[in-house]
Amino acid sequence: MTPFDPASLRAQFPILAERIGANPLHYLDNAATAQMPRAVLDAMVAHETHARANVHRSVHTLAERATRAFEGAREAVAAYLNAAQPEEVVFTSGATAALNLVAHSFGASLRPGDEVVISTLDHHSNIVPWQMLRDRSGIVLKAARVTPEGRLDLEHLAEVIGPRTRLVAITHASNVTGAITPVAAVVALARKVDARVLLDGCQMAPHGPVDVQALGVDFYALSGHKMFGPNGIGALWAPFDLLESMPPFLGGGEMIRTVTLERTIYAKPPMRFEAGTPPIAQAVGLGAAARFLSALDHQGVEGHLARLTGRILDGLAALDRGRQRIRVIGPTSLEARLPVISFDIAGAHPHDLCQMLDSHGVALRGGHHCAQPLMEHFDLAGTTRASLALYNDDADVDALLSGLDDALTRLSAG
Ligand SMILES: Cc1ncc(COP(=O)(O)O)c(C=O)c1O
Incomplete structure (x- = not known):
């Protein structure tokens, strides 16, 4: 270091x-967009000038370089988050896409009357997808209030979490007030009713290594352009067995094991959630940003x-x-x-x-x-x-x- x-x-x-x-x-x-260090810029230019090809497809040299770089980026992000394995990191187009992924794929397991708890502190990206889920599936959406100082009101959170709460989805740190969420207290309240916990890590991830295992949460969303990487890339972390229990969000190439005209068997995570050609150079840039951050x-x-x-x-x-x-x-x-x-x-x-x-x-x-x-x-x-x-x-x-x-x-x- x-x-x-x-x-x-x-x-x-x-x-x-x-x-x-x-x-x-x-x-x-x-907090809107952070700048990129030379290590990130150079990694993306090097990728585009020496390894540009699609990933996980062809076997020619450039394609293998591209796949190695892309999967190497996944390893770097997984290491920065202390994920148990790289396959727990799903690349998305940003944190918004990661949060929508959870609302669709995890949301598919929720039943009418099940509850999701967010907070008044949340960014629209962690509000609107849950309202959309509520409107299409009949879940109940509740919000914990904030204190006059602009922090999550834990007493009110304890009141809104109830026996039907299935998910507490909250920002790890506010993009407005800067308040850092007391995650251990949130997790303790959620676990009392066996609810899952999602953290929107957009603002926290640029400020030091995140240890998803120590945090004890179930989902972590982050954004490339806020953590010294490019835009057009973000990531969702979740434990492998949880990801494996979830259906895909988008369908298309790469997220399948086999397709017939009648049916499709999906690939395992993370590919199951990465339909189509991913943002490859952006992932390489995010990997470089995670390495840059890890060395600080x-x-x-x-x-x-x-x-x-x-x-x-x-x-x-x-x-x-x-x-x-x-x-x-x-x-x-x-x-x-x-x-x-x-x-x-x-x-x-x-x-x-x-x-x-x-x-x-x-x-x-x-x-x-x-x-x-x-x-x-x-x-x-x-x-x-x-x-x-x-x-x-x-x-x-x-x-x-x-x-x-x-x-x-x-x-x-x-
Ligand atoms: C707390 C928070 N959540 C979510 C987002 C959305 O992230 P992205 O731009 O990667 O979709 C932002 C960006 O402003 C944010 O600050």
Whole structure:
């Protein structure tokens, strides 16, 4: 493992040298999409220039290289997740596709009246597929509330989990408030009624190795473009016997053992869930991202990002000067939170703020963050969000805070 060195880590991301007008780029929109290190870019270019072919089909040299690279990527993702075997990792086009896969394939085993529990913190990707399942199969969908601090309300979760609960499907960390879900408590509540647990790991997976076995969950969904890989790729993890008990979601080439005009015998997982030509170069890129992440000094990164998060939280309080104009939507402490900081500035639309900050080279996200139920809970149309990744530094935080100071001055003058 290479000890954490922010400058050399940052130098591995070519796009960070971009300029936005006269300013250096300060990329603080990592919860939407993180940037790719050279190792990921190089792996994809090398694949496309030396091994481009379809996988699991032909036996010529390029095809064998492509299959090796694709399956090697699966091994890297499995290792990053501490999966018991690579066959427990299903490549999908993204986390949304992974969550829809579970809603269809695991959802097929649910009966009318069975219950699925989500939460107000969830991203639309972990809400809409369950509503669609409810509408086609008669399951009951329940949602646990959030605390005023923007965390999962465990007391309310305990109330909504009942004898008919079959699945608790919850985000591992909020893409709005940054709150990290206390997974052990969720699993304990779910197991009391023999319910399965799904974690939407989109936001957590970029922040350190995930140990699916230690977490004790049944499904884990992740997204390539949020963990320093390309877009168009994600993954679903589940124990092999659970995957094997599930019917396929999409039908087509590659997911079969034999096909006659009358019937099809499906392949074993993971191929059963990978119909058609998969996103091969993207999988290779995700594998490279998982290797890149596996080699990091995560304690070092975590300490660095906690310090920067603290600077942002203190900086927002200082800019507010007790006027109650700036409100942090999420925990104001550093405990059990990601470096994802959402805030509302009274009288300033998040899109206007983001545009003002862009003129300082600072990339933020403003809007509902695909979490409209959470926005409704906080009675907001949207928030402005700064989300940090391992390459962010003090200069990024300085630019954010001085840009906000300038925006506040301009808004007061306007
Ligand atoms: C918590 C969470 N879940 C799901 C998604 C969707 O992921 P993908 O873009 O891979 O479909 C996102 C992306 O914004 C997210 O933040």
